[in-house]
Amino acid sequence: MENGNQTSDADVGIWYSSLAYDQWVTLPVAGRRPPGRYKHAAAVVGQRLYISGGSRNGRHLADVQVLDFTSSTWSSLRLSAIPDAVQSESDRLVQGFPATSGHHMIVWEQKLLCLDGHSKYSSFVTVRFLDLETLECGVMDTVGDLPVARTGESVTLVGSKLIMFGGEDARRKLLNDIHILDLDTMTWSKVEATQNSPSPRYDHATAVHAERYLLVFGGCSHSTCFNDLYVLDLNTMEWSQPETRGDYVSPRAGHAGITVNGNWYIVGGGDNKSGSLDTLVLDMNKLVWSVVATVNLRDPLASEGISICLANIHEEQFLVAFGGYNGNYNNEVLVMRPKLKDSARPKIYMSPAAAAAAASVTAAYSYKSEKPPELPKPESVYPKQDGSPVLANMKDAKRLLELSLIEVREENSMLKGKIDEINSNHEELSKELTSVQGQLISERSRCFKLEAQIAELERLLESRPSIEAELQSLRKEKSTFEQILEHDPAVQRQGSRGVWQWLSGGEGSP
Known part of the structure; x- marks a missing residue:
């Protein structure tokens, strides 16, 4: 256990009644579990958790698994494809959901929409649907400025529009573009945002605040992971990078996030060296980071490619995490009861341009206020109770x-x-x-x-030249002496006698 926040097991059937706040527990399930995986897609509808695709042992999965919270049992969903919905040449042979990972699943009306990921069926972003009433699936026709196919992107639902940001295309090019899909007309449009945009990235997390601001946190490039926070004002389409306070946030990618009453919970992820051990929460009204739970290094929560959803079970809200990879392909279901906080008024995030404009207005007002103001007449300060709007304006x-x-x-x-x-x-x-x-x-x-x-x-x-000259002189003397020995017999006999005398110890002659 670490900081008292290590995950533990819960009892089947009554786990929701005894669960402490801000503590992860492993949800026991009955029957056979789905294979472990990561980079899958997840969504909660009613009392069920839907899991689609993902990666395992280097291959992409094509199944749809369902967890029923009321019975704590898993089951596989059998789908039937609609022939009329599979029209394009690239999707003609696709039955059901194709094998894919790194995609996203969005709940829309009575359907689950799956967008892109690792797929060989199209060069543009494909929108597939799963009808939860008929269990039919197919490809939805989209028009407009279709974005290039990608993986590791973020997809966020804002009203009736899906906002797609970043990702990595089939050629491994990193992206930081913005595309919006209008679900009412199924029309794609590309948006050009201004100011200081985030660097190209993938495997980041996004959330929407006050139905106006898109928050982007973390992610990675091909060489590094990020821990930065960017905000996109959807009204002005201006980026900003606001200052945050609170606990230190380590760089991470492959994490997952969910918002609860103005609080953005972040779980999992890693930096390609180790998994992230802390569960973070960002107070989006105050921009304050807090660590609410910490797990051990090999815990399933310290995994990349994990998913997190929000479920209403027995009239209470629970965070539900599944899957991920940290050296093992995990298939545990982990739940947490978040401690609800009073939601303050939504914070207004100002872009650099808006902040500069506000500063200039404030400066102009201060300059104007240097002159002594004229005192208003009493009747203008205390208006008569005749329904005048002055008091309301004040x-x-x-x-x-x-x-x-x-x-x-x-x-x-x-x-x-x-x-x-x-x-x-x-x-x-x-x-x-x-x-x-x-x-x-x-x-x-x-x-x-x-x-x-x-x-x-x-x-x-x-001194090396003088040494070499002396060595050369000695070589010449040696060569001369060898020639004398070779051509002068007297010297040879003298040399032989000298050798014999040496051998005989110098006593007499032979």
Whole structure:
């Protein structure tokens, strides 16, 4: 157990009644479980959890599995394809849902919509449907500016529109484009957003706030993982990167997220080295990160390609996580009862352009306010009770000022936290600088020693020509002596006698 938040088992049938808040437990199921997998798609409809596709042992799956919360049993869904719905040449041979992973499943009316992922059937994003009443499935015709097929993208439902962001295409090109599918007309449109857009990425998570803001968190490129947060204003189509506070958030990709009453829960993911052990929650009204649970390294929750859904079971809300890969292909179902918090008014995220405009308006108002204001007449301050809208306007102005005051206080609190963080970083950097200076002094001493050794080697190299000349002279003398020995018999006899005398110890002659 770690921080008291390690997952545990729950009792069949009564698990929902004794579950503590913000604690993950493994949901026991009866019967046969589906194969473990990751990068699948998941959705909850009523009292059932639907799982589609995914990857296992290098291959994509094509099944649809269903977990009934009332009986805690799994079953496989048998589908029948609609011939008229499979018209394109690329989808003509597809029966049911094709084998795919890295796709998304969205609940729309009485259907489950599956969008894209690893698929060989089309070069553009394909929208497939599963009718939960008839158990028929097929391909939905879409028109407009169709986005290129991809995997690892995010798909978010906002009203009657699906917003697709980023991903990786079939050529492994990373994307950061935005496409919107109008579900009423099944028309695709590409949107050009302004300001500082996120870098191209895939396997990130997105959420919608106040039906106006699209939040993008984390993901990865081909070389690194991210822990940044971006916000897209769907009214102005402007990107911004707001400051966040709270607990440290490590970079991750392959995580999953779900929103509950203005709180965005993030579970799973990893950085290609290890899985993320913490379950995060972002208060989207205050932009404050918190760690609500922590698990061990080999826990199924510390997995990439995991899914998370929100289920209403016995009139209570539960987070439901399934699958993922952390060295093993997991097929456990884990549930958590989130501790509900009072939802504050939705926060207005300002893009850099909007913030600059607001700053200029504030500056102009301050400049104008430097002049002494003219005192209004009493009758204008205290209007008669004749239904005049002046009092109502003043109340509205007061309310706006109070809201602005709250925003300023929150901003001051955020700035104070940032200053504290900067001061802490400054202290750490000062310590690091002192350490580096000590290392530099040591390296300088080492350099001086190396320079002395180099000077000695250079001196030896300079004397090399005289040594070579002396060696050459000795070789010539040796060669001359060998020639004399070869051509002068007297010297040979003298040499032989000298050898014999040496052998005989110098006593007499032969």
